[in-house]
Amino acid sequence: xxxxxxxxxxxxxxxxxxxxxxxxxxxxxxxxxxESWLMKNDFQPVVGHKFNFRAxxxxxxxxxxxxxxxxxxxxxxxxxxxxASGDEAKEGLKTVxxxxxxxxxxxxxxKMEQSGFRPQDKWNFQGAQSGWQxxxxxxxxxxxx
Amino acid sequence: xHVNPNEVLTTLAxxxxxxxxxxxxxxxxxxxxxxxKRAGVSxxxxxxxxxxxxxxxxxxxxxxxxxxxxxxKPQGLAPLVNWMEIHAALWRDGFxxxxxxxxxxEP
Numbered sequence: 001x002x003x004x005x006x007x008x009x010x011x012x013x014x015x016x017x018x019x020x021x022x023x024x025x026x027x028x029x030x031x032x033x034x035e036s037w038l039m040k041n042d043f044q045p046v047v048g049h050k051f052n053f054r055a056x057x058x059x060x061x062x063x064x065x066x067x068x069x070x071x072x073x074x075x076x077x078x079x080x081x082x083x084a085s086g087d088e089a090k091e092g093l094k095t096v097x098x099x100x101x102x103x104x105x106x107x108x109x110x111k112m113e114q115s116g117f118r119p120q121d122k123w124n125f126q127g128a129q130s131g132w133q134x135x136x137x138x139x140x141x142x143x144x145x
Numbered sequence: 146x147h148v149n150p151n152e153v154l155t156t157l158a159x160x161x162x163x164x165x166x167x168x169x170x171x172x173x174x175x176x177x178x179x180x181x182k183r184a185g186v187s188x189x190x191x192x193x194x195x196x197x198x199x200x201x202x203x204x205x206x207x208x209x210x211x212x213x214x215x216x217x218k219p220q221g222l223a224p225l226v227n228w229m230e231i232h233a234a235l236w237r238d239g240f241x242x243x244x245x246x247x248x249x250x251e252p
Contacts, residue, residue: 017247023252033250037242037243095232121228
């Protein structure tokens with residue numbers, strides 16, 4: 001493992017779903033279906049294709065994610081970059097999302113791994129999440145030390 | 146301008162300074178005079194705190210006549226946003242909606 005990789009962290013979410021891989025693959029790769037469970041997008045299952053996910057803008061986020069398809073292995077593996085966009089691109093998030101589908105008895109094991117979170121992407125003060133009230137509570141703990 | 150999380154955190158760790166920032170977050174633009182009344186410290190002390198907040202990218206100021214007006218820059222809190230937490234929540238919700246979608250879809 002390179003030093004760069006050692007400094008980053010991955011987020012992994014996995015679940016076994018009672019559906020065949022082919023059906024889950026459709027939900028992960030068809031534009032309208034992706035939108036119905038994730039976000040508006042212009043995805044195409046073609047390696048090299050550049051696309052965006054678009055959500056409602058938030059105070060610290062323009063709502064747009066810059067992506068590029070990295071791997072397409074039908075019904076098995078799908079990978080795309082997941083990066084900050086616009087003004088936030090330079091200092092912002094640079095991650096990779098990889099979906100792995102594995103057939104198991106009675107369904108499919110679905111694993112989503114988002115890799116490449118740097119220390120500055122996960123400033124974690126006593127486990128507080130975003131939101132001003134929580135931030136204040138965390139600051140008070142720091143200030144009280 | 147790139148401010149690191151420690152600078153934002155140190156800036157807001159001072160209760161008086163944090164109080165000033167909170168008032169600006171809640172009420173929008175305020176004059177130094179109003180902020181001084183609320184903060185319960187001297188006007189020079191308030192001005193000093195506002196300068197520190199400005200350096201950290203948390204407030205902006207403008208002069209109008211003899212009054213200085215300040216407002217909060219919520220985006221100054223961006224270095225404290227925990228992207229990993231936000232994405233963990235995003236994907237967990239996403240998985241729930243994905244499963245609901247799969248149930249609705251033709252086999």
